[in-house]
Amino acid sequence: xxxxxxxxxxxxxxxxDQIVHALDDxxxxxxxxxxxxxxxxxxxxxxxxxxxxxxLDRATSGHYILNGQDVTALSDTEQAIxxxxxxGFVFQSxxxxxxxxxxxxVELPLMLAGMSVEERRSKVAxxxxxxxxxxxxxxxxxxxxxxxxxxxxxxxxxxxEPAVLLADEPTGNLDRKSGLDVMAILETLNDRGxxxxxxxxxxxxxxxxxxxxxxxxxxxxxxxxxx
Amino acid sequence: xxxxxxxxxxxxxxxxxxxxxxxxxxxxxxxxxxASVVMLTALGEGARSYVRGEFASLGTNLLxxxxxxxxxxxFSPSTLMGETPRDLTLADAQALTRSYSVHRVAPLNVGSAExxxxxxxxxxxxxxxxxxMLALRRWQIMQGKFLPKxxxxxxxxxxxxxxxxxxxxxxxxxxLGQWLRIGDRRFRVIGIMGSEGRSIGVxxxxxxxxxxxxxxxxxxxxxxxxxxxEARSRNSLPAVEQYIIKTLQTRHxxxxxxxxxxxxxxxxxxxxxxxALTYSVGGIAAISLMVAGILIMNVMLVAVSQRTAEIGLLKxxxxxxxxxxxxxxxxxLLLSSLxxxxxxxxxxxxxxxxxxxxxxxxxxxxxxxxxxAMGVALGTGALFSLLPARRAAALDPVTALSRR
Ligand SMILES: Nc1ncnc2c1ncn2[C@@H]1O[C@H](COP(=O)(O)OP(=O)(O)OP(=O)(O)O)[C@@H](O)[C@H]1O
Ligand SMILES: [Mg+2]
Numbered sequence: 001x002x003x004x005x006x007x008x009x010x011x012x013x014x015x016x017d018q019i020v021h022a023l024d025d026x027x028x029x030x031x032x033x034x035x036x037x038x039x040x041x042x043x044x045x046x047x048x049x050x051x052x053x054x055x056l057d058r059a060t061s062g063h064y065i066l067n068g069q070d071v072t073a074l075s076d077t078e079q080a081i082x083x084x085x086x087x088g089f090v091f092q093s094x095x096x097x098x099x100x101x102x103x104x105x106v107e108l109p110l111m112l113a114g115m116s117v118e119e120r121r122s123k124v125a126x127x128x129x130x131x132x133x134x135x136x137x138x139x140x141x142x143x144x145x146x147x148x149x150x151x152x153x154x155x156x157x158x159x160x161e162p163a164v165l166l167a168d169e170p171t172g173n174l175d176r177k178s179g180l181d182v183m184a185i186l187e188t189l190n191d192r193g194x195x196x197x198x199x200x201x202x203x204x205x206x207x208x209x210x211x212x213x214x215x216x217x218x219x220x221x222x223x224x225x226x227x
Numbered sequence: 228x229x230x231x232x233x234x235x236x237x238x239x240x241x242x243x244x245x246x247x248x249x250x251x252x253x254x255x256x257x258x259x260x261x262a263s264v265v266m267l268t269a270l271g272e273g274a275r276s277y278v279r280g281e282f283a284s285l286g287t288n289l290l291x292x293x294x295x296x297x298x299x300x301x302f303s304p305s306t307l308m309g310e311t312p313r314d315l316t317l318a319d320a321q322a323l324t325r326s327y328s329v330h331r332v333a334p335l336n337v338g339s340a341e342x343x344x345x346x347x348x349x350x351x352x353x354x355x356x357x358x359x360m361l362a363l364r365r366w367q368i369m370q371g372k373f374l375p376k377x378x379x380x381x382x383x384x385x386x387x388x389x390x391x392x393x394x395x396x397x398x399x400x401x402x403l404g405q406w407l408r409i410g411d412r413r414f415r416v417i418g419i420m421g422s423e424g425r426s427i428g429v430x431x432x433x434x435x436x437x438x439x440x441x442x443x444x445x446x447x448x449x450x451x452x453x454x455x456x457e458a459r460s461r462n463s464l465p466a467v468e469q470y471i472i473k474t475l476q477t478r479h480x481x482x483x484x485x486x487x488x489x490x491x492x493x494x495x496x497x498x499x500x501x502x503a504l505t506y507s508v509g510g511i512a513a514i515s516l517m518v519a520g521i522l523i524m525n526v527m528l529v530a531v532s533q534r535t536a537e538i539g540l541l542k543x544x545x546x547x548x549x550x551x552x553x554x555x556x557x558x559x560l561l562l563s564s565l566x567x568x569x570x571x572x573x574x575x576x577x578x579x580x581x582x583x584x585x586x587x588x589x590x591x592x593x594x595x596x597x598x599x600a601m602g603v604a605l606g607t608g609a610l611f612s613l614l615p616a617r618r619a620a621a622l623d624p625v626t627a628l629s630r631r
């Protein structure tokens with residue numbers, strides 16, 4: 001069963017008196033456990049598509065079915081809860097809260113879910129352990145390297161055990177080696193069953209995915225399947 | 228509720244500690260507001276108990292008879308001024324002594340005259356009084372004797388002078404038994420009043436006391452300023468009041484043209500005045516709390532724009548409208564309660580300092596004022612953080628996240 005189904009999705013932006021079609025009739029099915037990369041020139045709508053899948057944005061028209069449920073018309077709170085449970089985000093600029101320790105950053109989604117403190121503590125410890133960050137738990141983001149920061153962000157994105165992991169240029173702010181490390185981590189998570197969608201400019205990184213979408217002017221211009 | 232109150236507090240605390248100068252600024256504003264409410268109302272209460280104490284020292288069985296009828300029968304500023312339809316006389320005062328319930332009667336005349344001695348001159352309040360005045364007002368004589376026990380209508384060239392008057396006229400020379408001049412008449416000094424006799428309305432040390440008949444001659448009048456009547460007991464006060472009004476009505480051809488003021492009435496009026504003063508001063512201080520609230524709003528607005536990316540992130544992690552709202556309101560509430568707490572401590576310390584500096588003013592903030600100050604502080608904190616919190620909750624997560 002597909003975890004994500006997009007049907008005739010349009011996303012228009014009003015800029016001045018002009019309408020920008022950031023997404024123009026997108027139809028897409030993504031199966032659970034898939035590994036998908038989205039590539040394309042700047043402004044082609046990659047981030048818009050990812051935000052829409054992540055329920056951070058709403059389509060102007062069309063239907064979005066997530067885990068068999070039509071989420072297009074969910075209320076703000078219902079969307080927030082769904083986002084919290086089923087989706088993990090990894091951003092190019094990490095988006096760690098600077099005043100919070102690595103552990104506290106990882107704890108945030110569990111706190112928002114209303115989980116008890118003991119339960120949170122063990123989950124956070126596990127997530128940090130899985131990313132080899134246990135000895136950095138009490139470090140603040142500015143005491144960590146870029147690669148470590150992105151690993152904290154991945155720990156935070158996965159601590160809720162989401163079905164879908166969305167990464168918008170996760171290696172964009174990293175040097176080549178840390179970038180490859182991060183990709184390897186994401187792929188390991190995918191091997192364990194998480195649905196992974198990565199937006200990237202880097203063709204070499206993009207080609208590692210089983211499905212590769214190329215976008216142009218808000219449309220899926222081309223799709224390649226590996227193997 | 229998906230977010231525990233404790234988590235909101237912990238998160239808010241982290242945010243405060245994360246931006247210490249912002250937090251300190253808001254804390255300062257809040258605590259100044261609360262502290263000023265506490266201290267100013269404490270001062271007001273202090274003044275109130277001071278006045279109460281003064282009246283108690285005056286003697287609670289005291290009635291004051293003044294010429295003129297006040298409409299309310301109570302006490303009003305115009306009755307204090309004593310606009311006179313018919314004068315009170317020494318004979319009136321004499322008539323009031325003829326009741327068992329009346330303990331003492333003191334006719335009183337007040338004026339101002341030049342007091343001089345060997346070229347030293349000074350304008351002084353002259354009090355025409357009688358022997359009983361000393362006991363009635365619970366005064367103490369410092370040296371010599373008070374005015375002699377003589378018939379009230381008998382003038383006599385003797386004077387009791389306040390200690391400050393003595394200092395100015397006699398310096399280091401002995402004053403007892405010496406002569407001085409009041410207006411164009413000569414008086415012999417028979418006693419000196421010290422400071423123990425401090426009392427409302429009269430600065431005992433700055434006054435010169437002469438027999439009431441002498442004062443009437445000096446000021447060329449046959450009327451009295453007022454008559455003080457001391458009842459034998461507190462219970463007999465109403466009866467004495469009626470007795471005074473009746474007696475003087477009979478003496479004044481059936482016209483009720485005097486006002487009898489009880490200490491209670493005066494005290495009540497002072498109480499009201501000071502109470503109103505305390506309220507208004509407290510109210511002004513409460514306005515500073517509002518100002519603090521507006522400051523909180525502005526600082527929180529800045530915080531929201533500073534933390535846009537953080538808010539976007541929280542939304543991406545699954546925070547809904549309500550959670551963001553409660554986080555920011557919680558932060559403001561935490562701040563204002565810390566500020567209010569600090570202000571309470573500062574205010575109480577300030578009141579303590581006031582009590583130490585002015586022991587006569589027992590400055591204790593009343594409970595209602597403290598409670599109101601805390602309430603207003605928390606209320607403004609919550610109210611004024613609502614707008615910034617709403618703005619935060621309404622942020623579009625995509626835009627918020629893309630802003631760095
Ligand atoms: N909030 C917005 N308001 C108006 N136009 C927008 C908004 N967000 C995106 N767009 C427009 O939608 C189009 C797609 O933007 P999007 O950010 O998805 O591109 P992208 O493929 O992620 O580009 P990049 O590789 O530079 O990140 C662009 O033309 C952009 O200008
Ligand atoms: Mg993009």
